[in-house]
Amino acid sequence: MRRAAAVAASLALLAAAPAGAATNSNVAAKPPSSQALGEYVTGKPVGGRITLRLFAPDARRVTLFLGNVDPTVTPPATLMRKASNGVWSTTVGPLAPDMYEYYFSVDGYRSIDTGAALQKPQRQANTSLVLVPGSLLDDRDVPHGVVGSVRYHSDALHADRQMYVYTPPGYTPSGDRLPVLYLYHGFMDTSGSWVFEGRLPEILDNLIASGKARPMIVVAPDTETEVPVAEDFPGPRLVPEFFARNALSADAELTHEIIPYVQSHYAVRDDADGRAIAGLSQGGYQTLSSGLGHPGLFHWIGAFSPGPLQAPPNALIEAGLANPARVNATLKDFVLTVGDRDGLVLPATEQFEARLTGLHIRHRYEQAPGHAHEFDLWRADLADLLQRLFRP
Numbered sequence: 001m002r003r004a005a006a007v008a009a010s011l012a013l014l015a016a017a018p019a020g021a022a023t024n025s026n027v028a029a030k031p032p033s034s035q036a037l038g039e040y041v042t043g044k045p046v047g048g049r050i051t052l053r054l055f056a057p058d059a060r061r062v063t064l065f066l067g068n069v070d071p072t073v074t075p076p077a078t079l080m081r082k083a084s085n086g087v088w089s090t091t092v093g094p095l096a097p098d099m100y101e102y103y104f105s106v107d108g109y110r111s112i113d114t115g116a117a118l119q120k121p122q123r124q125a126n127t128s129l130v131l132v133p134g135s136l137l138d139d140r141d142v143p144h145g146v147v148g149s150v151r152y153h154s155d156a157l158h159a160d161r162q163m164y165v166y167t168p169p170g171y172t173p174s175g176d177r178l179p180v181l182y183l184y185h186g187f188m189d190t191s192g193s194w195v196f197e198g199r200l201p202e203i204l205d206n207l208i209a210s211g212k213a214r215p216m217i218v219v220a221p222d223t224e225t226e227v228p229v230a231e232d233f234p235g236p237r238l239v240p241e242f243f244a245r246n247a248l249s250a251d252a253e254l255t256h257e258i259i260p261y262v263q264s265h266y267a268v269r270d271d272a273d274g275r276a277i278a279g280l281s282q283g284g285y286q287t288l289s290s291g292l293g294h295p296g297l298f299h300w301i302g303a304f305s306p307g308p309l310q311a312p313p314n315a316l317i318e319a320g321l322a323n324p325a326r327v328n329a330t331l332k333d334f335v336l337t338v339g340d341r342d343g344l345v346l347p348a349t350e351q352f353e354a355r356l357t358g359l360h361i362r363h364r365y366e367q368a369p370g371h372a373h374e375f376d377l378w379r380a381d382l383a384d385l386l387q388r389l390f391r392p
Helices: 002-016 193-197 200-209 237-264 282-293 314-322 324-330 346-358 375-386
Strands: 050-055 060-064 077-079 087-092 098-106 109-111 128-132 145-156 159-167 180-182 217-220 277-282 300-304 333-339 364-368
Touching: 002 077, 050 060, 050 098, 050 128, 060 277, 077 087, 077 109, 087 282, 087 324, 098 375, 128 277, 145 237, 159 200, 159 237, 180 237, 180 282, 193 200, 193 217, 200 375, 217 237, 277 282, 277 375, 282 314, 300 375, 314 324, 333 346, 333 375, 364 375
Parallel strands: 180 217, 180 277, 277 300, 300 333, 333 364
Antiparallel strands: 050 087, 060 077, 060 098, 098 109, 098 128, 145 159, 159 217
């Protein structure tokens, strides 16, 4: 009886509490269940316009930062307005079809959009994503491949690891052996980066359906090996002490474990002409490390805004560059890209490209006008590469 009375008293307190208020000062407020949740969370894009919302009734100032810009540059700021229900909102657009990064500043604290499903895959999440439909990134009515999360043990790293594997529409283990692309993400992101922000499945599904890309398997490993651990290094020490060491660890994992695992678990070709490697930013640096460091293992290399090329000499890259004739004899396509507004890696990429030219190593160099160190460029780079891969 006492328990029933306590429950009744609690319900009475809840009923008396104002909408959106917390009944305990130690409990964060949440939208009232009596109202439609859609009034409190970010809406879907309509005609390129998006109304972004954040429920923060106790906040004094909320600012939206939206845009695909270089990490060295702060995106444009939009001050949001607070309604009587505790919701801060603003409408932006019309925006061109694309995927956009954004975040909120809540009284100076950087926050993801807690009312959105799409978040940037990061080791420490601080950015949300929104897709404005109308491009190759869309989930179209075409046959779809399958993306699986694969766990395995790495003896090289003494750890259990995870990667994503895309298999194309119609793939069966007993079918034709397919070419494979190994695709690396950037610094402080995760193996899900190319899958969710890069839109790899949607891009490749759409290209295969239109006959512009050949069916292939794509493997997206984790570029960060934890040997060493990135978070253990303050900023000034990352370039001189972290990147080259991590690249060697990731290369050992790739050559001794990931490639053999894929060869034994999937119907893939076992020749260099059916094997490619690509990546963005730190993943582009990894691509150059493993792609140039093992001549004859890959016939196709795509390094998108690779960095940091100003890191101490990388033994794998230097070994490849020491034998330009062998590199030329084993690579069918070697593409190097960077945005002409890249505030992180442009100078070092230009210097590296000049070195390739001086060594007479055949390559394609593309400096994209108007682009910074951003996924907007890398998705386009990926779409272009996928259409070139595994052609005679």
